[in-house]
Amino acid sequence: MRRLNLVTFVTAVSAFFFGSFFSKILSWVDQCPQHLSREYQKELYPKFFLVVLVLSPPRNAEQRNTIRRTWLQNANQLFYQPYLPEELIYLPTYSPDGHLQVELVEHQENRLRQYMEWRDNVLTSDLPKERKKRGWIKVKHVFAIGTWNISSYLQAELLKEEKQYADLLLLQRHHDTYGNLTEKLLQALDTLRYHYEFSYVIKVDDDTYVKLDNLVNELVSYDQKLLRQKSNYGHHPLPQLYWGYFNGRATVKTKGQWKETNYYLSKNYLPYALGGGYVLSRKLCEYIVNSSKILTHYVSEDVSVGTWLAPLRHVYRWHDPRFDTAYKPRKCQTYHMVLHKRNIKMMSDIYGGKLCSGINSSSLTAYYYDWSRTSEKCCDNLVL
Template identity: 50%
Template sequence: MRRMNNLITLFSAIFAFFFGSFLTTIITNIEKCPSKTTVSKLDQNHEIFLMVLILSAPNYIEKRQIIRDTWLKTGGPLVQPYYPEDFVYVPDYDADGFLEMESVAEQSNHIRNYVDWLDGVENAVASRRYIKVKHCFAIGTKNLSPVLLGELKKEQKEFNDMLFLPKLHDSYSNLTKKLILSLEHLTNHESFTYLLKVDDDSYVKMDYLLNELVSFDRKLIRKSSGYKANPIPELYWGFFNGRAAIKTRGQWKEEHYYICGKYAPYALGGGYVISRSIAEYIDANSQILNTYVSEDISMGTWLAPLRNVYRRHDIRFDTGYMPRKCRRQHLVLHKRTIQQMKDLYEGKLCTFEVPNEHSLKRPLEYYYDWKKPADSCCNNIAA
């Protein structure tokens, strides 16, 4: 009888051990599994500081090459004086829990400070910094001809900077799907803090953009404990439009945008920066997000209800459908030809090759008034 009791005790102990191990494993796995429906905490231990996502068409080999030969080279090492954190605006929450965006006066003052800083860059003491940047050209490869696919594979073998999307037929109508698939891949396979989305006809002054982005990031880290119960702001940085009429014809026609009379405020598509958590949010919810024709309008609409998104409007992002007036303070310049990219890289500010330049009505450069309704957002024309 005693022997039987000992056996029962032994088996009970073994069962309890394995059951406890099994339960511990389940709990550990639950804790390790990231929740894709919540915004992650501020994490500055990412391997890559800035991930550059360049949306490119399969046959635009020359465009990709000029980008490699010009502005991608300006990303490092960074040899500039530190951009002063005093010039950087990091938002607070108001009493109702809404982020306080930069006022028109603050935006204007920031540009003046930046121009003054530019004037003194050459004579100031520079620091040499290695900031990890990685880029990729996203291309849909579904239904491509064997010849073109072979050329792309050859290009990939030489440069190893292509993000092939085999489930995507590369076309304008699929740009939103292209953005989603790109973000899905990058958030799951690359460790980055910020992401710059640009088109393959945009020129980016990577050194100046990086310098300021680093200062913003450092200041945000130092301020993070002060947000307490509020979520840490996530950056959405570009040139915003809040009064754009919904397109009803042409390749931009939106048949399903019926949530309001105009598009929700969005950063123009030539280039903008988002925090990693925004990319994760889109990846986590891609199955339930509406995909509109324009990927950039889609981005603005997806982020519209999120209270911790810091929409930073910046006139230094010349990212519209055609270039604005030439200004040396511009950081991202859209709709540039291969020759213009070469000129910019060589320090030539503006070499537009447009007939009747003086009679051309270029887009206006304005400061965004976040305190007014969207239809009155953009009346503060920059001098």
């Protein structure tokens, strides 16, 4: 009988303390809903170093699947690689009048040569067989697709695709046509800016192949050096990255699907990174989105971005021949990092090690960009 009373007493005391503890937890929840909400949002929207934004039409499911099973796989395999030596990483400096100084052709040429030498040494050196992931580097990818005025069948297919992969950015207010690409980019950047924390975005088309491991390694190396030398910029704004393959001699199109009816600034487009792929820092994305209501929306999305960023004195326009992003591929080079106009077979071949799949020759020749000359002479220094 005494044993039974003892058991009852212990049970009652335990129930009392458990109930008090549980009530305390509930009171914390009632008192701190905002704190819990912030933590929940943080879990939903983690900080990413790079967001890969792929613009894709609704019907291009096969292209999206090819990208998922080829170069996007490298987003999950960002192993430790030797960082680029600091002397190979160029950081722009401000001139006495407060503008970023341009990178000279001679420096661009030396940098590409030194990169190739460094890369060849890395490939031939004995790297550890067991390599750990860079845990802090997070890469997020999304396929931006306009869904306005599409068939119910296509809507159902996209919802099925989203349920399977959870990587579609469905823009319900966007009619997905070529003439609306600029508006599509703006809506996509606005959504990314609102929902995610990130440092950089690379915008690509769904016929672009990206060597993500190489690109991220280069971008991380640049970003770390920039942060280490932040104090050197003093009262000047930190340079904001606009990285791609620039064109400054393209004449304004007056007919065809690229016809521009509102481009009155000059006979040539202002320098812009070709649309097959380019990188923007977060602050440039924010500037574009915040200013979108007062900016002129040109037909070509890449032309629009170049024109919008033209007046800013703190934009670092990094012209890089490793971006093969024109309207057709250039002669195949092992150093190419972003490769435009690659079909499904080419992407699979490249992922399997056949870099030059389908590329025999090309009339396009790579060039270094001479920022010190007029548009007619900007692109005459060929990469030999």
